[in-house]
Amino acid sequence: MKVNYTIKEIKTLLEETSVLSDELFDLFSRDERKGVQKLLAQYERRQQKQMALEVAFQERLAIERELYQQSQQDKYYIAGIDEVGRGPLAGPIVAAVVILPENPVSLIGVNDSKQLSDKKRREFAERIQAEALAYSIAEVSSQQIDEMNIYRATQLAMETALTKLSLQPNHVLIDAMTIQTSIQQSSLIKGDQRSLSIAAASILAKVYRDDLMKAYSLTYPEFGFEANAGYGTKQHLEALRRFGYTPIHRRSFEPVASMTKQYQAAP
Structure with missing residues (x-):
């Protein structure tokens, strides 16, 4: 096994290796260079995060x-x-x-x-x-x-x-x-x-719905549908007040239900 690694080689190895061998982990752990210890700490955090994701994956199944x-x-x-x-x-x-x-x-x-x-x-x-x-x-x-x-x-x-x-x-x-x-x-x-x-x-x-609302934002640009997906944000409510409700608004939902002004595009 190679024992003299440059920091660049160790960085590449830790980024490309999903599971580090015990021998290499022990070797890097004993390396006193600060750069190596920092890379090893980052590797361990990634491993812990991946382990948590795998545990959650099993729980959801x-x-x-x-x-x-x-x-x-x-x-x-x-x-x-x-x-x-x-x-x-x-x-x-x-x-x-x-x-x-x-x-x-x-x-x-x-x-x-x-x-x-x-x-x-x-x-x-x-x-x-x-x-x-x-x-x-x-x-x-x-x-x-x-x-x-x-x-x-x-x-x-x-x-x-x-x-x-x-x-x-x-x-x-x-x-x-x-x-x-x-x-x-x-x-x-x-x-x-x-x-x-x-x-x-x-x-x-x-x-799917986010993409649909982005498409609607091209027809009704005043409402910010590409960002709010139709929810009642400040921009959305202000646009309703100024321009009226559109054909895709839910007339049974307030404050749309109380409005009489229908959509007219901004000049």
Whole structure:
């Protein structure tokens, strides 16, 4: 084994090695150079972070694994369902359904979409789409929300996404909701934090809806939809006051419900 490493060589080795051998770890630990000790401390922090992610990954698969064990079937599919967009003043509600393989190791780090940065969500969305056995996304418009109420619209988005799946799941895990389906279902409080399948669905729904609202911002630039996704931020409320409500606003939600002025673009 080589014993004389430059700091640059050690830096490259620690960055490219997922698990350092005991011999090298011992060698670097005894190296008195401050630069080496700093690099080793950074490596240990990365290892601890990765270990925590792997532990959380296993915890988020616990519910799915229990269902697999109970099923005693060769092919047993579990779908996770979640929605995005119940609270905004504008735009549709979006639901996603995801069926993951039993051990989707590329998804270590997947969590409730609200806990991730936009960059991370998009990175994971690509991985989820590549890893999933099946997934689908459905939206329910603001007009439909006004017609049936937000709770029923949420159910409809989930039910529609479920019917669009290319695989028929044996069980569906849903984040704090129940839906109309003949498929066995479990409603999980904080499901997007407890179930990897639901967390994956929340990410797909969030990325899809964010992109949709960015597209709407090109038509209605005054409202800042690209940044607020239709939620009632200060900019959004001020734009409502000045320009009126648009066709994608929810007329059953206040303060939109009390407004009479319809959208007129800024001159």
